[in-house]
Amino acid sequence: MTNKSFYSHFEGSSFIKRLGDFIAQNQSTKIKGFTGSSLSFYFSTIIKRQLKPTLFIFNSKEDSLYFLNDIETLNPDKQIFYFPETTKEPYSDKEPNNYNLLQRTELIEHLNFSKNKNSIIVTHLRAISENQVNKNELIKSSIKLKVDQNISFDKLNEQLFELNFRREDFVVEPGEFAVRGGILDIFPYSSQTPYRIEFFGDEITRIRSFDIESQRSEKNHQSIKIISNIQVSKKSKNIQNIFDVINDDTVIYLQCINLFNSEIQKIVENAKSKFDNSLNKEDLVNPENLFININSVKKQLKKFKQVEFDSMSSKINFKLNIQPQPSFNKSFNLLIDDLKNKSLAGYHVSLCCTNSQQKKRLSQIFEDLNYEDAIDPVILPLSSGFIDMNEKMVFYTDHQIFERYHKFRFRKTFKNKLSIALKQINSLSKGDYVTHIDHGIGKYAGLQKIEVDGKIQESMKIIYGERDVLFLSIHANAATPSAMGVETFITTLSGHDSSNHYGKKNDKSSCPNNQFNAANAILGYAIQSNLLKTSSRKDRGLRRARFSVIRNSPCPAALVECGFLSNAEESNLLNDKKYLLKVASGLANGIRAYRIQSQRANA
Numbered sequence: 001m002t003n004k005s006f007y008s009h010f011e012g013s014s015f016i017k018r019l020g021d022f023i024a025q026n027q028s029t030k031i032k033g034f035t036g037s038s039l040s041f042y043f044s045t046i047i048k049r050q051l052k053p054t055l056f057i058f059n060s061k062e063d064s065l066y067f068l069n070d071i072e073t074l075n076p077d078k079q080i081f082y083f084p085e086t087t088k089e090p091y092s093d094k095e096p097n098n099y100n101l102l103q104r105t106e107l108i109e110h111l112n113f114s115k116n117k118n119s120i121i122v123t124h125l126r127a128i129s130e131n132q133v134n135k136n137e138l139i140k141s142s143i144k145l146k147v148d149q150n151i152s153f154d155k156l157n158e159q160l161f162e163l164n165f166r167r168e169d170f171v172v173e174p175g176e177f178a179v180r181g182g183i184l185d186i187f188p189y190s191s192q193t194p195y196r197i198e199f200f201g202d203e204i205t206r207i208r209s210f211d212i213e214s215q216r217s218e219k220n221h222q223s224i225k226i227i228s229n230i231q232v233s234k235k236s237k238n239i240q241n242i243f244d245v246i247n248d249d250t251v252i253y254l255q256c257i258n259l260f261n262s263e264i265q266k267i268v269e270n271a272k273s274k275f276d277n278s279l280n281k282e283d284l285v286n287p288e289n290l291f292i293n294i295n296s297v298k299k300q301l302k303k304f305k306q307v308e309f310d311s312m313s314s315k316i317n318f319k320l321n322i323q324p325q326p327s328f329n330k331s332f333n334l335l336i337d338d339l340k341n342k343s344l345a346g347y348h349v350s351l352c353c354t355n356s357q358q359k360k361r362l363s364q365i366f367e368d369l370n371y372e373d374a375i376d377p378v379i380l381p382l383s384s385g386f387i388d389m390n391e392k393m394v395f396y397t398d399h400q401i402f403e404r405y406h407k408f409r410f411r412k413t414f415k416n417k418l419s420i421a422l423k424q425i426n427s428l429s430k431g432d433y434v435t436h437i438d439h440g441i442g443k444y445a446g447l448q449k450i451e452v453d454g455k456i457q458e459s460m461k462i463i464y465g466e467r468d469v470l471f472l473s474i475h476a477n478a479a480t481p482s483a484m485g486v487e488t489f490i491t492t493l494s495g496h497d498s499s500n501h502y503g504k505k506n507d508k509s510s511c512p513n514n515q516f517n518a519a520n521a522i523l524g525y526a527i528q529s530n531l532l533k534t535s536s537r538k539d540r541g542l543r544r545a546r547f548s549v550i551r552n553s554p555c556p557a558a559l560v561e562c563g564f565l566s567n568a569e570e571s572n573l574l575n576d577k578k579y580l581l582k583v584a585s586g587l588a589n590g591i592r593a594y595r596i597q598s599q600r601a602n603a
Contacts, residue, residue: 009348010045013391019318020046023251023307030311033320036386037395039309040070043253047120053247055121057128057254059263061085064124065408066383071122073381079116081107083123083242086130086231090271090290091278096231102174105189105230108132111245123242125260129267129291132230134240141230145197146223149204156184163228169489169547169559170475172212175229183479185210190227193218198480210478216565232290234283241292243300252301255310265294325385325400335401336371342394343373347387349394352380354406358398383408470523470594471557472587473549476574478566485538486531489559490524491551492544493517499543511551519556522597527558527590534586535579537563537570556594560587 010016023029023046034042047054056071058064061084068082084100107121112135133141143159145151160177161167168176170185171194177186182201187194191209196217198206207224208217232239254260272287328334342349353359359377366374377398383406385396399406430445477483492498494510513520528542540561550557562583563570573579 009393010041010391011048013045015390016042016045017049020049022317023305024050026317027305029305029307029318030313030316031307031309031318031320032311032316033318033322034309035322035324036384037070037382038320038322038386038388040067040074040382041395043309044071044074050251051118053117053119053121053250055242055246055250055252056123057252057260058122058124059255059259061124061126062408063255064122064127068122069381069408070383071120075120078120080120080122081110083107083121083127085124085127089274090287091274091284098174101229101231102189102192104132105227106191108138108230108245109190109225109227111247112138117247119246121246125263126267128242129264129271131232131239131241131290131292133232133236134238134244137236137238138227138230141228143226144223145204145207145226147204147207147221150202151204152202153182153184153199160186160226163226165228166548167546169473169545169549170478180477180479181483183483185478186226188224188226189229190225195221195224195226196478232285234285236285236289239289241297241300243297243304246304248303251305251307253307253309256308256312257301257306258312261294261298264292264297268292268294321389323387323389325387325396327403328401330401330403332365332369335396336366336369339375340373342387343375345392347392347394349375349396350380351375351377351396351398352382352385353377353398354381355379362398362401381406469555470519470591471550471553471555472527472591473557473559474587475559475561477561477564479564481566481568483564484567484570485540486528486535486563487540487543487561488524488528488531489543489545489547489550489561490520491517491553491557492546496544498545507546509546511546513551513553513557516553516556518601519598520558522601523556523590523594524558526593526597527560527587530590530593531560531562531583531586534582534589535562536582 019029019031019042043054043056056064056067058067064082068080072078072080082103084097084103086096086100086104087094104127107119110116110119141163143156143163157179165175165177165186168178170178171187174187174189174191177184179185182199184197184199185194186197193209194212196206196208196210197204198208207221209219209221210217268287268291271291275281275284275287278284326338328338339349351362353362356379359379362377363374380395382395382397385394385400387394397406398404477487489499491511491513494514495508497506497508524542528539532539545559547559550559563574565571565574
């Protein structure tokens with residue numbers, strides 16, 4: 001049974017047909033009585049018939065996410081966009097949520113450039129209160145790339161900096177890019193996955209999307225569009241709100257127009273108050289630009305069809321008779337009695353489970369209680385059950401039966417799996433020798449928070465010998481299939497360029513780690529030379545770069561690449577415990593050599 005068949009009964013309902021016809025023929029529709037997940041069933045049916053773009057606006061973020069889960073569950077084949085807020089609180093010190101920025105950019109790009117106009121959008125008041133740049137600014141903040149295109153590699157590097165992309169040693173989230181030889185990895189704000197762009201000279205030879213964790217390619221692309229952050233900044237000249245960009249025939253579903261106006265007003269006034277109380281106003285975007293103008297929005301709304309699905313008006317067009325799922329207080333005898341009564345009264349009953357394990361659990365309980373006419377549970381993860389008295393439909397959820405909290409989940413999301421696993425850290429004791437893909441090798445001395453590009457990150461602190469402290473960042477590289485070998489990076493000297501493409505062109509700036517230049521040189525040479533001895537791989541040399549992870553280190557630091565995941569031979573080696581032990585041995589020997597050389601230099 002497909003998810004669509006669960007609302008097939010609603011498709012044949014004369015009442016829902018009458019409701020849909022009324023919405024199609026009138027500028028305003030006021031409804032009262034939806035409860036639980038019934039809203040998603042009714043409107044999935046109506047949307048399927050009318051084939052119009054729709055925008056669902058909820059008063060709270062939580063309500064919007066539960067509805068998103070429901071409508072995605074019932075419409076697994078439809079492209080449904082979620083439009084979130086940029087930050088939880090305006091003018092706070094916290095960085096914007098990168099996944100939220102990605103979702104906002106993904107939708108705005110779709111509305112401006114896609115030929116498919118029948119979009120389903122779900123959002124909430126806090127999210128739509130924020131403005132974003134308009135189509136012209138979006139074009140200016142975009143770079144189009146295609147296979148066989150000739151473009152200066154250095155110029156592209158510069159363009160990315162101008163669009164406020166951050167240069168990192170590898171990409172893990174939107175807004176980052178990395179350069180390795182003739183390979184450029186970039187994670188634009190308009191894609192769920194990053195792209196790997198391969199160059200031969202200044203010609204693009206291949207474009208692929210890839211998985212962050214495995215670095216393996218997922219799909220080839222002939223062309224891509226790289227879009228930067230669509231947030232309104234102090235430099236933004238052309239801004240718009242969500243109502244400026246949606247199609248004129250969009251049907252707007254909102255809970256209550258009166259609450260809409262009052263709540264939006266509160267959100268904007270709260271933002272203005274925070275701006276007025278800020279000590280650094282000169283660095284902030286004026287709230288008149290950052291947030292919508294409620295009077296303008298009231299005028300804009302008049303041109304769209306509006307459906308109030310929880311109207312507080314005294315003039316209701318449709319009042320539904322839908323009841324919430326009752327509480328059975330975990331008593332399955334009460335549940336069974338209720339199910340029998342509903343079946344005898346002619347109701348069609350569905351018991352909806354979150355997954356197969358819950359389905360088996362519920363079926364087993366019915367079997368143990370000798371429920372002969374037990375209803376076979378189905379896998380349909382709804383947010384909340386309901387009883388439709390008029391349509392004679394019952395949908396009960398397992399999490400409400402068991403009184404278990406039901407958490408909403410995004411159907412799609414990029415995943416950053418490169419962080420330290422807590423269970424691995426918890427198993428370490430101070431003094432243990434460790435090797436870690438991100439943070440290095442040596443004697444573990446606990447976690448230490450350091451600032452990297454204005455963000456606080458946790459790193460492992462490693463102590464050697466007479467309390468010498470160093471930072472060693474260990475990675476597996478990725479480039480063309482033919483690239484192989486090991487290489488070590490140390491911080492670029494002040495006043496000098498980085499090696500090859502490992503830095504912004506003409507960037508000769510100094511950085512905090514430059515105070516350890518002499519120690520860095522000893523460390524880098526010791527690591528590279530000893531790693532070559534134990535790994536027996538190709539020597540790619542000791543190089544210099546201004547990677548964030550080393551340039552801001554408060555101690556001697558190096559970044560080592562132990563092989564290439566994009567090379568078939570080395571990919572197998574990097575999954576071989578024997579080879580990893582050789583790498584660990586080489587790094588340990590390098591650290592010992594560094595300690596000896598440092599002691600001699602300081603003698």
